Amino acid sequence: MAKRMLVLALIAVLAIGALPTVSAQDGGDVWCGTDEPVTITFIAGTVGGEHEVYAALAERFMAEACPNVTVKVVERPESTTETLAQYQQFFEGQSAELDLFMVDVVWPAMIAEHLVDISEYADDELLSRFYPAVLDAYTVEGRLVAFPWFAGGGMLYSRTDLLEKYGLEIPQTWDELAATAKTIQDGERAEGNANFWGFVFQGSPYEGLTCDALEWQVSSGGGRILSPEGVIEVNDPASIEIFDQVASWVGDIVPPDVLSYTEEESRAVWQAGNAAFMRNWAYAYTLGQADDAVIKDKFTVTPLPGKEPGMSAATLGGWGIAVSKYSANTEAAVAFANWLTEYDALVEFHLARGEQPVLPALYEDAELQEALPYLAFTSDILESATPRPGVAGTQYAAVSEAYYTAVNEVLAGNKAAATAMGDLELALADLGFELP
Numbered sequence: 042m043a044k045r046m047l048v049l050a051l052i053a054v055l056a057i058g059a060l061p062t063v064s065a066q067d068g069g070d071v072w073c074g075t076d077e078p079v080t081i082t083f084i085a086g087t088v089g090g091e092h093e094v095y096a097a098l099a100e101r102f103m104a105e106a107c108p109n110v111t112v113k114v115v116e117r118p119e120s121t122t123e124t125l126a127q128y129q130q131f132f133e134g135q136s137a138e139l140d141l142f143m144v145d146v147v148w149p150a151m152i153a154e155h156l157v158d159i160s161e162y163a164d165d166e167l168l169s170r171f172y173p174a175v176l177d178a179y180t181v182e183g184r185l186v187a188f189p190w191f192a193g194g195g196m197l198y199s200r201t202d203l204l205e206k207y208g209l210e211i212p213q214t215w216d217e218l219a220a221t222a223k224t225i226q227d228g229e230r231a232e233g234n235a236n237f238w239g240f241v242f243q244g245s246p247y248e249g250l251t252c253d254a255l256e257w258q259v260s261s262g263g264g265r266i267l268s269p270e271g272v273i274e275v276n277d278p279a280s281i282e283i284f285d286q287v288a289s290w291v292g293d294i295v296p297p298d299v300l301s302y303t304e305e306e307s308r309a310v311w312q313a314g315n316a317a318f319m320r321n322w323a324y325a326y327t328l329g330q331a332d333d334a335v336i337k338d339k340f341t342v343t344p345l346p347g348k349e350p351g352m353s354a355a356t357l358g359g360w361g362i363a364v365s366k367y368s369a370n371t372e373a374a375v376a377f378a379n380w381l382t383e384y385d386a387l388v389e390f391h392l393a394r395g396e397q398p399v400l401p402a403l404y405e406d407a408e409l410q411e412a413l414p415y416l417a418f419t420s421d422i423l424e425s426a427t428p429r430p431g432v433a434g435t436q437y438a439a440v441s442e443a444y445y446t447a448v449n450e451v452l453a454g455n456k457a458a459a460t461a462m463g464d465l466e467l468a469l470a471d472l473g474f475e476l477p
C-alpha cells in the first residue's frame with residue numbers, strides 16, 4: 042500500500058513538474074521536458090522540400106532552446122495515404138523507435154488510441170494560442186491528441202503573365218476555367234511548347250483526390266460525401282455533372298497522366314512553366330516564388346472557381362504533431378512539439394514553407410503578410426473551409442478510399458459519373474452510412 046502511494050506521489054510530482062508555465066516567446070526559460078540528455082525521433086516531411094525545413098527547425102531547437110535534447114527527423118512517404126499505412130504498422134508494433142508523428146487533420150479518430158493526451162502536459166492557457174476550431178479537430182473523446190501545426194485549403198494558381206498575354210481574366214467559374222485554359226494552351230502550343238497544359242490537379246487514387254473532388258462537389262452545389270449526420274451525399278445531379286465535366290477535360294486541357302498525379306507531380310508541371318492553372322495547397326506558393334523558379338512573379342493565387350461566381354470551396358487540410366504513447370521520452374517530445382508550434386518557430390516555418398497558420402496572431406504578422414499575400418483571403422480558413430467528413434470517425438480511411446477510387450474511375454473514363462456515384466452510394470451504405 043505504502044509503495045503504491047509512493048508511486049502515485051511520484052507520478053503526481055512528475056506530472057506537475059511537466060506542466061509548462063513559461064514559453065520561449067515570453068522571454069522565459071524554454072521548457073525542455075527534462076534536464077537529462079535524451080534523443081527523440083520525429084517522423085515528418087517530405088513533400089517539396091518539407092524535410093529540409095523541419096531539419097533546420099530541429100537544429101535551431103537543439104542549438105538555442107534545449108541542447109540536452111537531440112532531435113532526429115526521419116522522412117515519411119510523400120503520399121498521406123501511404124504515410125497512414127506506415128504509421129499503423131509502427132503503432133501495431135507499439136514501437137518506442139518513433140516519438141513524434143506528423144499527423145494529418147483527418148486521422149485523429151483513427152489513431153487516437155496510440156497517442157498521448159497533450160492536455161495532460163500543456164495547460165489551457167498554453168493551448169489558448171491556437172484557434173479553438175483547430176484544437177477541436179485534433180480532439181477525440183475529450184483527448185487532445187496533437188498540437189495543431191498548420192492548416193491548408195485548396196487554392197487556384199494562375200499564370201498572370203499568360204492571362205495578360207491573351208487578354209483574359211482569372212476564372213471565377215469552372216466553365217470559365219476550361220475556356221481560359223483551352224485558349225492559353227492552344228496559344229502556347231502554337232508557339233512551340235508541345236508540353237503545355239491548361240490545368241493540373243491531384244487525380245491519383247489517394248487522399249489528395251478526395252480533397253480535390255470534395256471541392257468540385259461543394260463548389261457546384263453538390264453534397265459533402267457524408268453529411269454531419271452520416272447521410273451519404275455523393276449521388277446528386279450537381280456532383281455527377283461536375284465529375285463528368287472534369288473527366289471530359291482529361292486528355293484535352295488536363296494531361297492524361299493526371300490520373301497518377303499527387304501534389305508534387307502536378308507542381309512539377311506547373312513549376313516548369315507548363316501549365317496555365319493548378320489546384321494545390323499553399324506550400325506551392327513559396328516554392329514557386331523561389332529565386333531560381335521560372336514562374337517567380339508570374340503567378341497569383343485566388344479561391345478556386347465554382348459553378349457560379351462566388352461558389353468556391355476549399356477542402357480543409359493541415360497537419361498536427363502528435364506524441365506516441367509508446368515513446369520513452371514523452372516530456373521531451375511534448376516540449377519539442379510545443380516549441381515548434383509557438384509563434385517564433387512558426388514564423389520561420391511559414392516563411393520557408395508557406396501553408397496556412399493555426400495561430401490567429403500569425404495572420405496579423407507583417408512579415409508573413411508581405412511574404413504570403415494569400416493570407417489576406419484565407420484568414421477565416423478554419424471556419425470557411427469544407428472539412429472532410431469527421432462523422433466517418435474510425436472508418437474515415439475506408440470512406441475516403443471508396444470515394445477517391447470511384448472518382449478516379451470517372452476521370453479515367455471507365456465509368457460515367459452517374460454509375461460510379463450510384464455504386465459508391467451503395468458501397469458507403471455497406472460501411473454503415475445512411476442512404477439519402
Ligand code: GLC
Pocket residue numbers: 121145146147192193248249250252304322357358359360
Ligand atoms: C495536404 C493536406 C492534408 C491532405 C493531403 C492530401 O497535405 O494538408 O490534410 O490530406 O494534402 O494529399
